[in-house]
Amino acid sequence: MIKVGIGGRIVRAKIVAIHGSHSGLTGTFEISAEQIEDDGNPPDHSDEDDF
Incomplete structure (x- = not known):
């Protein structure tokens, strides 16, 4: 990223x-790069961290 x-x-x-x-x-x-939608989380964020 x-x-x-x-x-x-x-x-x-x-x-x-x-x-x-x-x-x-x-x-x-x-x-060459493709834009990533900003989900408001830091780059190394994992959804598993939310639990």
């Missing part, structure tokens, strides 16, 4: 793919 700033707001997203390329000492990375 990552937090990403989009249009002045922070959204949570999960990484679905990472593509990288290297040329000498230079590298380029592209990260």
Whole structure:
């Protein structure tokens, strides 16, 4: 899970793919992510913790 700033707001997203390329000492990375709906719980929250 990552937090990403989009249009002045922070959204949570999960990484679905990472593509990288290297040329000498230079590298380029592209990260594809999908937004996660915010349920109001911390990222490591488990529903089992509620019982």
